[in-house]
Amino acid sequence: MTTPDRGAAPPDTPAGADRSGAPVAAPRWRDRIGRLALPVVALALGCLVWELAVWGFAVPPYVLPPPSTVAATLWSDRVLLLDSLVATLTTTAQGFGLAVVGGAGLAILFSQSRLLEGALYPYAVILQVTPVVAVAPLLLIWLPQPLAVLACAWIVAFFPMLANTTLGLRSVDHNLLDLFALYGASRWQRLLRLQLPAALPTMLAGARIAGGLSLIGAVVAEIAAGSAGAGAGLAYRIAESGYRLNVPRMFAALLLLSLAGIAVHAALSLVSWLILRRWHESALPGRA
Amino acid sequence: MPATPPAVVTLAGVGKTFANGTRALAGLDLAVTRGEFLSLLGPSGCGKSTALRLIAGLDRPSAGVLTWGEGGAPPRPGDLGVVFQEPTLMPWATVAGNVRLPLRLTGGARGGDADARVSAAIARVGLDGFAGAYPRELSGGMKMRAAIARALVTDPALLLMDEPFAALDEITRFRLDNALSALWAELGKTVVFVTHSVFEAVYLSTRIVVMAPRPGRVVADLAIDAPFPRGERFRTSAAFAALCRTVAQALADAMGEELA
Numbered sequence: 242m243t244t245p246d247r248g249a250a251p252p253d254t255p256a257g258a259d260r261s262g263a264p265v266a267a268p269r270w271r272d273r274i275g276r277l278a279l280p281v282v283a284l285a286l287g288c289l290v291w292e293l294a295v296w297g298f299a300v301p302p303y304v305l306p307p308p309s310t311v312a313a314t315l316w317s318d319r320v321l322l323l324d325s326l327v328a329t330l331t332t333t334a335q336g337f338g339l340a341v342v343g344g345a346g347l348a349i350l351f352s353q354s355r356l357l358e359g360a361l362y363p364y365a366v367i368l369q370v371t372p373v374v375a376v377a378p379l380l381l382i383w384l385p386q387p388l389a390v391l392a393c394a395w396i397v398a399f400f401p402m403l404a405n406t407t408l409g410l411r412s413v414d415h416n417l418l419d420l421f422a423l424y425g426a427s428r429w430q431r432l433l434r435l436q437l438p439a440a441l442p443t444m445l446a447g448a449r450i451a452g453g454l455s456l457i458g459a460v461v462a463e464i465a466a467g468s469a470g471a472g473a474g475l476a477y478r479i480a481e482s483g484y485r486l487n488v489p490r491m492f493a494a495l496l497l498l499s500l501a502g503i504a505v506h507a508a509l510s511l512v513s514w515l516i517l518r519r520w521h522e523s524a525l526p527g528r529a
Numbered sequence: 530m531p532a533t534p535p536a537v538v539t540l541a542g543v544g545k546t547f548a549n550g551t552r553a554l555a556g557l558d559l560a561v562t563r564g565e566f567l568s569l570l571g572p573s574g575c576g577k578s579t580a581l582r583l584i585a586g587l588d589r590p591s592a593g594v595l596t597w598g599e600g601g602a603p604p605r606p607g608d609l610g611v612v613f614q615e616p617t618l619m620p621w622a623t624v625a626g627n628v629r630l631p632l633r634l635t636g637g638a639r640g641g642d643a644d645a646r647v648s649a650a651i652a653r654v655g656l657d658g659f660a661g662a663y664p665r666e667l668s669g670g671m672k673m674r675a676a677i678a679r680a681l682v683t684d685p686a687l688l689l690m691d692e693p694f695a696a697l698d699e700i701t702r703f704r705l706d707n708a709l710s711a712l713w714a715e716l717g718k719t720v721v722f723v724t725h726s727v728f729e730a731v732y733l734s735t736r737i738v739v740m741a742p743r744p745g746r747v748v749a750d751l752a753i754d755a756p757f758p759r760g761e762r763f764r765t766s767a768a769f770a771a772l773c774r775t776v777a778q779a780l781a782d783a784m785g786e787e788l789a
Binding site: 414416417419420421422423424425426430434435438439441519520521522 | 585586587605606607609611613615617619620621622630631633634635663664665683
């Protein structure tokens with residue numbers, strides 16, 4: 242079949258064909274190494290100053306342990322700390338998983354029924370605006386401790402998922418909705434083929450927030466619970482070490498918590514990038 | 530006088546008033562004839578897009594009736610193709626996925642049959658080799674081609690186009706006008722094309738209906754009798770210029786009437 246303009250010239254030039262040009266690759270690499278190396282160098286320098294200051298001013302380790310002592314504690318207490326890390330991460334993952342399923346699920350229900358949304362959304366907001374620290378003691382009375390901790394992680398992670406999915410499901414291109422109506426799409430087809438894919442970017446942004454908040458919720462609940470025993474998380478270790486003035490272990494646990502937070506964020510960012518990289522503006526190269 | 534071909538759809542006394550009280554259309558009488566390339570031409574706010582949405586079944590008229598030819602049954606999904614002003618592609622799907630959408634939604638074709646129809650539609654608009662590309666990798670003109678392929682994939686009898694090339698640069702627009710004109714001549718579909726460009730309307734159409742705003746109504750109905758296929762030669766001919774002048778005069782009359 243004929244398209245008269247094709248012989249003369251290609252239809253139109255693809256946009257962004259010049260995006261992966263070789264000449265820009267080298268400086269970009271140097272850029273990236275620089276961006277990674279700078280904070281590492283800063284950290285090393287900071288640790289050195291810290292170490293020297295502790296020794297130089299003879300600060301006792303129960304006030305401020307030097308980095309070398311923190312590292313040594315991390316190693317000597319590794320079994321205890323790793324167990325706690327696993328406990329906290331398990332709670333975080335479970336709370337996050339339930340929040341994603343519950344938040345996205347409720348948002349989908351809301352998108353199908355304005356009545357349901359009107360009836361329940363205010364309570365979701367109340368769940369969000371009430372500080373979880375204040376709710377934790379009550380939950381600890383009502384529920385067995387592991388369940389109460391999980392509930393706290395879930396409560397804080399749930400709302401960003403709900404809010405972001407709701408926003409995404411509502412931000413569908415009107416012309417695409419018309420198109421689906423034109424071809425007689427069922428409610429189910431519209432949800433699966435249009436609304437959910439359109440909501441993916443905001444849902445994934447919500448998931449990134451929810452992952453970090455789930456960790457915070459778990460930590461808050463562990464501190465509020467404050468009881469030892471099997472499955473005691475990192476936050477409990479921090480509180481316990483504080484009572485015992487085992488400050489090096491506090492630092493070690495704190496370090497692990499930070500690393501856990503970074504890992505959660507990095508993992509969710511990676512998942513988001515993998516899902517969106519082919520089509521969404523946020524995943525374009527050079528816009529990280 | 531030769532016998533008029535049967536009407537695909539007839540609008541009689543159609544009016545549309547929106548919830549906010551805007552009268553977009555009033556007393557619109559329009560018959561779309563089988564096989565014609567009909568352009569609705571007019572300034573912004575003359576209700577030409579509204580008329581198109583009524584024909585597409587995306588809105589209901591507040592007055593008057595639409596009568597469908599061929600037994601009077603309204604078109605089933607897939608009998609109509611629509612191209613909007615924006616390409617309106619799903620950014621998460623490839624060109625092939627977007628073009629396939631109507632077949633998926635209507636259940637019209639499955640498996641190999643659907644594959645064949647999708648590739649045929651993509652080839653027809655000159656996008657071969659881009660089936661696996663995502664919309665963001667395409668230029669504006671290529672996105673519009675993909676949208677046209679999607680509208681054609683169900684082999685609709687009636688194609689509705691709402692200022693599809695208005696957002697494109699003039700060079701790309703001329704190219705797409707050429708491609709569309711050739712496509713129409715080859716496929717013999719009935720096309721209703723909304724535009725505010727006199728040149729585009731004259732170049733593409735067999736008939737131009739000029740509309741005036743507030744409220745939207747028909748003020749002139751002009752046949753464009755130039756032979757097909759039309760190409761650059763037609764676009765630069767004296768006949769084209771004369772036709773443009775006639776149509777532009779009709780449009781100016783419509784505007785003057787509105788200003789008075």
